[in-house]
Amino acid sequence: HLLGKWRDVRLEAREMIKDEAFWQIPGQDYHTHRERVFEQTRLLAERGAGSRAFPTEYGGQNTQGGNLAGFEELVLADPSLQIKSGVQWGLFSSAIYQLGTKKHWDKWLADAASLKLPGAFAMTEIGHGSDVQSIATTATYDPETEQFVIVTPFRGAYKDYLGNAAVHGRAATVFAQLITGGVNYGVHCFFVPIRDDNGENLPGITSEDDGPKGGLNGIDNGRLAFDHVRVPRENLLNRYGDVAGDGTYSSPIASPGRRFFTMLGALVQGRVSLDGAATWAAALSLKIAVTYGNQRRQFDDGTGSETVLLDYGKHRRRLIPRIATAYAQTFSHEELLEKFDEVFSGEKDTDENRQDLETLAAALKPLSTWNALDTIQEAREACGGQGYLAENRLVGLHQDLDVYATFEGDNNVLLQLVGKRLLGDFAAQFKGKDKRALAAYGAKQGASKVFHGAGLRRLGQTVVDLGSTARSVELGLREEDQHELLTDRVQHMVAGVGARLNAARKLPAAEAQEVFNENQVELLDAARAHGELLQWEAFTDALSRIEHEGNRTVLTWVRDLFGLQLIENHLAWHIINGRLSTQRAASVTRYIDRLCTRLRPHAQDLVDAFGFAPEHVRAPIASGAEDERQNEARAHYADLRASGKAPTPEKRPKRK
Known part of the structure; x- marks a missing residue:
């Protein structure tokens, strides 16, 4: 039930990432971590994991929901790998596929799917994060050369926080204000080469490295700026807006506002996938904390034996309700994923369904990403000092998941x-x-x-109408x-x-x-x-x-x-x-x-039901090692008592 409609894809992905070649190595410097993740992404491409959403003629499997289901599972290997592959295939390649037309697919999609063409998704600007409609980068059409001239007018218009921008990207899908004939037709997307085959910036391209971050350091986030960079007219991804050779603009969507939101809505899969990935990350932290809490003993219970942590009322209260939240989020995410598949497969692709999908994703992504941070932190505290060790993954998970609350849409902006x-x-x-x-x-x-x-x-x-809400709520719970x-x-x-x-x-x-x-x-x-x-x-x-x-x-x-x-x-x-x-x-x-x-x-059955294998958990405190330590300690004291050599406690129990 938890694995949902695309169970087979999820299990295939989980089986693949049992290979330690996909695992995060704690403590790596960010340069080494970046190169490891890039090579891991190549492995994904070789195994077809990055092209599931694309048509078969471009090496894909034409499955929209299955693609995201498999993608979400990568968080168990390394969140940096999940987001790196999301940049390449969920953003850069998807922009080509969702905003472009067949001529663009024929030219770039197969190379993007195979990672022969690594790319960045250049939407966010330093000065305009969630306010995409107000970005300052311009793409002005020059009818004499039939080219667009892309300009970064000031520092605040630098494209920033872009995965693949600092090192690995060879091209970018750049969002800019389209200007032709002196009229600004709003934000559109352009395919722009940024580096040559040797990794050197092309003329007019400035790139900067964001450097180490609070998490996700396996991704080469960076900045891009454009100094009158020229691209052919055909590089406009023109599914929703086009410019003729003479500079005439046309669009199948007359309303500028509706056109803008339709283009952004085509990229809603990022929010959908983060909802799922954050849910599985929270589930992983609960698997670690509950397993440890069922084995770790602390404080004599009055019988000469120490009490298992999860038997304490506070420990139950801090973890079991969070298991309930993880289950609720898993089921709601599955419903969201099915709705996404209906829309993006074309089965039920209507304006109303697209609007509902965008709103549902905007409602659920904030809750799951905030909950992941809360749950991982509580799990860390519930494991005490052991939870603070990097090898037990909780600290690293929290650092990597931190930014999920603000990228692909700041959570408060999405709720608005x-x-x-x-x-x-x-x-x-x-x-x-x-x-x-x-x-x-x-x-x-x-x-x-x-x-x-x-x-x-x-x-x-179907949601049944509740009718009047005036009846008493004191009849029960x-x-x-x-x-x-x-x-x-x-x-x-x-x-x-x-x-x-x-x-x-x-x-x-x-x-x-x-x-x-x-x-x-x-x-x-x-x-x-x-x-x-x-x-x-x-x-x-x-x-x-x-x-x-x-x-x-x-x-x-x-x-x-x-x-x-x-x-x-x-x-x-x-x-x-x-x-x-x-x-x-x-x-x-x-x-x-x-x-x-x-x-x-x-409690243990509920977290075991998430289906994580030891290769997915990779936390020594959830491996059974703690149970062995506790059994060894109990056996030691039992043998000591049986031998008659146990020292007499200074404070003896009172006789009745």
Whole structure:
């Protein structure tokens, strides 16, 4: 169930990376690490792992969902390898494939897929990270030579943080403002050679090395600048916008805004894959910490034997709820991956489905990447000093996963995108209604009944309308009660923000922006709550597909634990807004503790079910070595007591 639809591809990838040639070596200097990862990427290319998404005529397998499923597994070998291959095939090659046309595919795609043509994805600028629409690099068309002239106008317009830019890249897909006939037609993508076969910069190209980073040091991130670099007109990747020889611009999408978001939407797979990779990284850290916690003993339990760490209440509380989150994210990611495959395979490629896919990816990627950092850190602390050793991988995982929270879209910016979509769905309910009708509706219904948003909440499945949310939530904490509490919070926050922003529509622009700023935090909270609801629903849908009664029972407890911890995280909101009494709120925490105790005997099974082999884990503390140490220690003291040579403790137990 956890491996999902593309189980075979995942297992194939996991089998491949059992080869130690793919493993990260802790402590390497970044130059050595870069060259190792580049050679690993060559191995991937030789085994066809980088071309799964492309048509068979270019060496691919024409599988979109399977491609990402296999790609995500590389995080188990080395996150640098995962991202390096993502730069080459998920960004550079994908830009050629998704934004170009057959003439571009014929010219470059096979070489990009085989790594004969290493490339960079030059979108981000120093001065404009998430605000791609405002990038300053220009590509001005010269009709006399039928060439585009690409210019970096100032330092803040340098393309930065680009994988393959510092050393290995031979070309780049460069995003720039397309100018022809004195008109700026917005951001478009161009294929630009940057180095010759000897690795020397081509004329007009400036490259700089970003140097060592906080993590992912197997990737040669760098900067690129362009000093009147000329490329042929045909190097414009022209699926969504073209320029004729005389400089006339044309596009199948008339709206500049829609054209821009369509082009960026074609590259949404980066966010989808990060959601999956972050989920597996969190799962790996839990496999290490729970295995260690089931073997490591500490403090005499009063019987002469020390207690296993996971038997302590705090240890259960810190790890078992995070297992529940990892399961929820695995199921929601599978639904997201299936939706991605439907759109990008062409099976259900509609504007509505593309918009839903973009919003779903923007909702889930922040939650999984933030959770990965939280889970890995908690796992590290749960393993004490052993967790701080590089050989046990937790510190390295945290360093490498850190940047996942800000690349492929800063998490807060992505949640703002989700929030605006939620507001749009909220506003659509009132389209065509006059003020009197709106006032009457508001008076009768209240904020908590306004928003439903089924369009965003169906991750490939039908969401049943909950109907009225006015019925009491104090009847229990069962499935329907969890669903109602989670849904009601989203409804209430979106309705409240929507009403306040609607009232500010006629204000001057500066004042309207200030009103938005005053409501931005709550809007982001609503978007995050919406993503959590998606995860809960995906988990619940997964339960309906599990036929084994015992598995379904245990995983229902896990789902309940996930839902209740979401409610516990916002108990103040539920109490302040009258959704829970203080007595019911207190029972949430008590029930979570009970579930942790109930799931304690299943903790090892739950992390073993992720399916990681020893070659994937590669942490000595999760290898059984700790169990051997503990058994050796216990045997030593048992033999000492049996021999009668054990020293007498200074403090003897009192006689009754």
